[in-house]
Amino acid sequence: MKKISIAIDGPAAAGKSTIAKMIAKDLNYTYIDTGAMYRCVAYYAFIKQIDFHDEVKVCALLEEIHIEMLPDGSIYLNREDVTFSIRQNEISMGASIVSSYKDVREFLVEQQRKMAQGGGVILDGRDIGTVVLKDAELKIYQVASIECRAMRRHKENLEKGIESDLKQIEEEIEKRDYQDMHRDISPLKKADDAIEIDTSDMSLDEVVARIMELVEERV
Ligand code: DC
Numbered sequence: 439m440k441k442i443s444i445a446i447d448g449p450a451a452a453g454k455s456t457i458a459k460m461i462a463k464d465l466n467y468t469y470i471d472t473g474a475m476y477r478c479v480a481y482y483a484f485i486k487q488i489d490f491h492d493e494v495k496v497c498a499l500l501e502e503i504h505i506e507m508l509p510d511g512s513i514y515l516n517r518e519d520v521t522f523s524i525r526q527n528e529i530s531m532g533a534s535i536v537s538s539y540k541d542v543r544e545f546l547v548e549q550q551r552k553m554a555q556g557g558g559v560i561l562d563g564r565d566i567g568t569v570v571l572k573d574a575e576l577k578i579y580q581v582a583s584i585e586c587r588a589m590r591r592h593k594e595n596l597e598k599g600i601e602s603d604l605k606q607i608e609e610e611i612e613k614r615d616y617q618d619m620h621r622d623i624s625p626l627k628k629a630d631d632a633i634e635i636d637t638s639d640m641s642l643d644e645v646v647a648r649i650m651e652l653v654e655e656r657v
Contacts, residue, residue, distance in 0.1 A: 439657050441467070441558035442557055442558075442576060442656055443560075443571050443574040443575055444461065444467070444559070444560040444574060444576045444653070445560075445571050445577045445578065445629075446560065446561070446566065446580055447562070447564055447567050447568070447579055447626065448580035448581050449611070449615045449619075449626065450530075450611045450614045450618070451587040451611050452581055452582050452587055452637065453580065453582065453587075453590065454562040454563075454580050455562055457642065457646060458560045459511070460642065460646050461560055461650070461653075462560050464646070465558075465560075465653065467558045468553070468558060468559045468560070469559075469560050469561075469562075470507065470550060470554065472550055472561055472562065472564075472570070473563055473564075474507065474513050475507075475546045475550070476537040477533040478505045478513065478520060478524060479499070479533070480524075480529050480532030480535070480536050481523060481532070482502070482515060482516075483495075483532065483536060484529060496536050497542060500541060500542065500545045503515065503545075504517075507553075530610070530614065531614060534617045537618070537621070538622070543624060547565075550566075551570060551571070564618050564624070564625075565626070567579070567632045569624045575656045576633075576652055576653060576656055577629050578652075579629070579632040579634045579635070580634075580635050580637060581634060581637070584612060587611055588611055592604045592607055635648060635649070
């Protein structure tokens with residue numbers, strides 16, 4: 439069967455990575471979490487005590503940053519396992535800030551394209567269908583209502599035993615979406631040829647089944 443490239447974009451906490459992982463498993467494709475790469479840059483700035491808003495200093499760190507993404511989903515930054523540390527709230531917001539810098543985007547987009555060479559890949563992020571893989575055979579724009587996204591994240595936190603405030607989550611997600619949609623370079627938007635899926639009232643299995651139908655039409 440032909441191996442295609444799949445792009446999944448959409449706002450924060452829309453369940454993109456959960457869906458992308460399930461599809462990658464079903465198809466035996468490589469999953470690339472591009473958001474994790476922006477998170478690594480933010481995390482590195484954080485441990486170096488550099489203000490996320492200081493573009494010059496953040497970009498100067500890039501040459502020291504080496505990211506590895508293992509098939510089991512773990513993320514290494516300069517040989518340190520950062521899989522969990524990059525998920526903190528502060529780092530989510532930092533990733534949204536540093537992702538607006540041209541040098542940061544160029545640095546990561548180049549790596550993402552290299553990793554995606556040859557197809558059989560599924561990438562999720564904000565600019566996959568519009569910039570990184572403009573020629574992807576299948577582009578999904580995955581959305582869900584803000585209430586729904588915040589509630590899912592809130593439940594996830596509680597399940598993991600992390601303290602969680604629903605209202606605060608909602609505010610943070612809205613702020614991050616606003617930043618990601620209004621930056622100058624590669625803002626989040628639906629590619630003209632992307633298929634929008636609103637997952638607010640869908641189960642995970644329903645979303646996966648819908649995407650698998652679309653994959654089958656293309657392979
Ligand atoms: O998908 P995520 O929530 O882990 O992404 C964290 C931030 O990284 C997000 O707020 C914006 C940025 N990002 C981006 O600009 N482009 C991507 N392809 C992926 C993420």
